[in-house]
């Protein structure tokens with residue numbers, strides 16, 4: 301251990317405390333006190349001091365990231381079993397639950413209950429020893445789970461140390477649910493779609509998939525939250541009941557469930573459940589029910605548990621937005637890339653207040669997996685409360701007249717041949733002139749995220765296309781008011797509005813334009829990433845796959861697709877014509893990636909001695925990560941990288957009090973700064 305001046309020790313301790321407090325303000329209370337830049341500055345200062353003096357506190361926020369990937373998860377036995385819950389589906393069952401409890405307790409009086417939302421995520425246990433987060437484990441089979449400590453530490457809402465205005469126990473197991481907010485879930489899935497990765501079915505799977513990762517940097521890149529709702533073994537602290545425990549959690553900087561209430565008697569419980577169900581659709585997370593618990597722990601103890609569930613708690617499950625109907629027909633629709641998507645036409649059915657008459661069946665593998673046939677009676681669910689999905693076939697209702705829907709060998713719209721590539725689930729229409737594709741492409745081009753031409757929606761695209769007025773992107777900018785006035789749907793004013801909207805769209809940004817032109821696999825997110833990294837549209841002409849591949853988060857699929865788009869002369873011709881028609885593309889996004897994200901920005905490094913890579917290579921690397929590589933040590937040097945057999949630079953650095961690090965430290969530094977989730 302190095303000799304550390306006490307003033308530095310104090311500074312490190314204060315920074316650790318301050319940053320942890322700001323984390324709490326930001327992630328738990330959602331009420332930050334300082335700007336992101338200030339937070340980043342404190343964070344950088346702390347990690348610099350920690351690196352320089354090798355003094356790191358066990359609850360240092362810098363320790364949330366940077367752990368190496370594991371080969372496998374170790375098993376952890378829970379000191380006390382993690383139970384599951386009995387379900388109630390009606391208020392009658394809730395009343396039964398209360399009756400049973402009062403009978404078991406011989407109780408005349410009304411029972412006090414707490415009511416909380418049921419979070420739909422992954423149950424975990426956090427063990428704190430002497431106030432420090434020591435282990436985190438998944439529920440597993442209830443008795444034994446997996447050690448996910450490294451991953452859990454990356455979740456900023458979880459305290460690394462119990463900082464309480466109340467009592468700090470010697471040891472405590474805190475249970476809760478790790479979950480992902482709905483908007484984060486959507487964002488993650490959009491990103492995965494852009495990258496051609498499989499989508500998560502729901503926020504629960506996304507949260508569980510993010511925690512059960514051997515590489516903690518993946519967990520760190522996902523925004524996860526905790527709702528703490530239970531206590532296991534606790535030494536050095538006692539709680540009167542759930543209400544007391546929840547209040548202690550709040551005082552100790554833990555995120556507790558939203559809207560916990562304590563009420564007397566089961567009728568009040570039912571009122572509380574109704575309140576939660578009412579606000580359910582406005583909550584930022586998915587909740588599938590409410591959890592009712594007997595408040596007093598001594599009563600809980602007396603009631604005890606059955607094999608897997610406690611007698612003192614119950615989950616009331618909200619009605620899923622599901623319904624049953626019959627598939628009248630299955631048809632294929634053709635998207636802008638030619639992919640043929642099968643969809644089911646239903647006998648209309650009302651689900652959760654909305655009439656549903658069709659739903660996508662995604663692809664033929666899905667049809668095969670779910671064994672869906674025309675004529676089948678199926679269960680339909682509105683997932684995320686909007687898009688309907690076929691959950692399953694009710695096979696008992698089959699009559700024998702159901703028909704398969706085979707993969708078509710001709711495009712259902714233009715009759716051209718279809719292709720299905722090896723290993724791909726998608727079936728495509730091969731024609732470049734398929735009317736469905738052309739219209740979809742133009743519709744996408746004009747859409748809000750693209751050229752944003754108000755008034756050029758699906759219906760008008762169809763009309764203009766059918767009259768031969770638009771066959772491609774360029775034609776949009778050749779439209780004249782006289783053309784529109786000849787059409788049934790346009791009057792003087794509406795025609796002028798559309799012409800104005802088209803004119804306005806000529807000024808656009810590179811990100812929007814790249815999205816608009818519909819390069820396969822390039823969604824809004826990928827388009828923005830490209831714009832951040834390429835200054836002008838022309839810079840993308842004949843771009844090589846590798847030039848895109850090095851952009852973080854750009855997968856192989858997107859890189860090849862972008863590269864082949866920009867090597868096609870016909871495509872480049874289209875871009876030129878668009879420019880000649882008056883299109884101008886600016887790029888306000890360019891450079892944003894570097895300004896914020898380069899990990900070594902503002903730091904100067906000098907190398908001495910032999911390091912594992914050639915000096916030139918490492919210097920180029922440092923520069924590419926935003927740092928500056930210099931050949932001699934001076935006061936402006938931030939770090940000296942010391943290899944084997946260091947030269948006189950080492951002495952000079954020491955005399956100037958400059959921090960020395962190894963080559964591995966450099967890699968770690970880049971890694972941890974790159975992974976710090978606030979930077980994304």
Ligand code: IVH
Nearest residue numbers: 383384385416417418419423477529591610
């Ligand atoms: S109490 C013995 N409270 O639901 C008590 N559980 O279906 C068990 N859950 O395994 C847990 N929100 O993962 C409790 N407010 C809440 C909850 C909750 C979600 C999960 C938990 C449990 C599962 C049982």
